[in-house]
Amino acid sequence: MEHKPLFGDLIAAHEGLAEELKAVDVAADLTLLLHHTGKTRADLARALGWSRARVTQVLSGHENLTVQTIAAVTKALGYTFDAVFRKMGAPAAAQPWDAQASLALDMVDAPDLKEWMSRTTMKSMAGQFTGAMEFAHFDMQLDSSNHDAMFQEVACAA
Amino acid sequence: MYLLTEIRVSDFEVGVVSAQGRFKVVSPCTDAKRRESAKVFEAVSGMGGNDRKQALAGLKMLLKLAQLGKPFNQLADPKAVHEAFEPFYCELTQRKETVWRYRHGDIRILFYYAADKVVLLAHTLPKRTDKLSAKDTNQAKAAVIDFLTASRSAAGLQWIE
Numbered sequence: 600m601e602h603k604p605l606f607g608d609l610i611a612a613h614e615g616l617a618e619e620l621k622a623v624d625v626a627a628d629l630t631l632l633l634h635h636t637g638k639t640r641a642d643l644a645r646a647l648g649w650s651r652a653r654v655t656q657v658l659s660g661h662e663n664l665t666v667q668t669i670a671a672v673t674k675a676l677g678y679t680f681d682a683v684f685r686k687m688g689a690p691a692a693a694q695p696w697d698a699q700a701s702l703a704l705d706m707v708d709a710p711d712l713k714e715w716m717s718r719t720t721m722k723s724m725a726g727q728f729t730g731a732m733e734f735a736h737f738d739m740q741l742d743s744s745n746h747d748a749m750f751q752e753v754a755c756a757a
Numbered sequence: 758m759y760l761l762t763e764i765r766v767s768d769f770e771v772g773v774v775s776a777q778g779r780f781k782v783v784s785p786c787t788d789a790k791r792r793e794s795a796k797v798f799e800a801v802s803g804m805g806g807n808d809r810k811q812a813l814a815g816l817k818m819l820l821k822l823a824q825l826g827k828p829f830n831q832l833a834d835p836k837a838v839h840e841a842f843e844p845f846y847c848e849l850t851q852r853k854e855t856v857w858r859y860r861h862g863d864i865r866i867l868f869y870y871a872a873d874k875v876v877l878l879a880h881t882l883p884k885r886t887d888k889l890s891a892k893d894t895n896q897a898k899a900a901v902i903d904f905l906t907a908s909r910s911a912a913g914l915q916w917i918e
Contacts, residue, residue: 602918605768605792606813609802616810620769623814627821634825634832655834660818661862688771696825697776 619663626660628694629672633658635696636676646675759907760786762795762917764878766820769813778826782819782868784878785900786917796900800881808863808883815861816881819868826874829859836860841867842894849905856897858889865889867897869904877904 610616633643644654656662657672673680683692761783766773788794801812822832830838841858856879859866867880879900882893908914 602767602792604771605764605795605798606801606816607769607771609809610769610813613806613810616813617770619810620814620817623817624821627818630822630832631825634827640834655836659834659837659861660814685772691773 622663623660625664625669626658626662629669630658631694631696632673632676632678636678638676643672643675647671758789758912758915759903759910760789760794760915760917761877761904762786762792764795764797764816764820766817766824769817769820776824776826778874780823780826780870780874780876782823782876782878785904789915789917792917797878797881804883811862811864812866812881812883815859815864815866818861819859819866823876828870829857833859841865841897842889845898847902847905849902849909854901854905856901867893869897869901871904871908877901 604610610620633640640651640654640658643649644651647654657664657668669680678695685691764782764784765775767775784795784797786792786794786796792798797816801809801816804812818833819829822829825832832838837860838857841856844853844855846852847854854869856867856869859868863883863885865880865882865884866878867882869877869879871877877900879897880893884893904914
């Protein structure tokens with residue numbers, strides 16, 4: 600259910616705060632991307648030739664990051680980014696980790712499926728969940744009998 | 758009746774959708790008809806200008822990190838997220854309970870990991886010294902005990918949408 604943003608009026612009362620909070624969004628998203636890639640802050644510092652303190656500062660949300668900094672971090676993590684615009688109130692674009700979080704949740708209540716996937720599918724699929732995926736045959740029910748088709752579809756989409 | 762509401766990313770900006778597997782960050786409320794009665798909202802509203810801005814930024818960061826459904830200390834810098842004070846013995850659960858704190862500038866957000874991926878906002882305060890006061894510590898403990906007591910009572914928890 601869509602509701603009025605609880606903090607909307609407080610944010611609007613401070614000129615420039617909405618923009619400052621966007622900087623927090625970016626830092627949080629970079630933090631989530633770092634976690635999504637399985638890398639640590641130390642890995643990122645090494646890759647960029649930065650100190651740990653610099654990484655901490657960039658991911659803290661206290662800094663108005665430049666596009667160059669965002670590009671450097673995403674590149675070091677094996678990603679790139681686009682500026683994606685949307686109308687006020689329109690749904691935000693999904694991030695790479697959204698699908699992973701949703702998949703993990705869906706599997707919580709299906710221990711048998713979880714076990715089967717961990718044995719047969721997830722190991723070989725693990726690298727495939729790091730980016731956007733597209734399945735062309737939405738009407739196909741994937742199960743243990745035809746799971747090879749899943750690999751086929753991923754290979755076609757890649 | 759114990760009232761509480763979930764604080765969502767959409768409480769900062771319309772259109773931002775909460776992730777399914779998120780930690781639900783919740784705040785106790787005092788009025789079933791008004792989400793503005795959420796204690797965290799009252800705490801932030803009552804702060805001075807700069808503190809309020811920092812508190813809003815800190816809360817937004819916490820909510821964003823909560824979307825992944827992983828403990829905050831795995832995501833944020835260890836200096837920013839750690840135990841707020843020594844775990845305290847709770848008569849109700851008969852075990853030690855831990856209150857965590859997230860620091861964003863001068864703002865401290867104290868929270869508690871409850872069952873079912875619920876994160877209770879126990880206290881939000883500006884703080885410019887290292888150590889939490891006994892008053893603030895007790896306030897956070899009381900918030901946790903009140904929540905646990907209500908969640909075990911027949912009346913339970915009443916969620917405000």
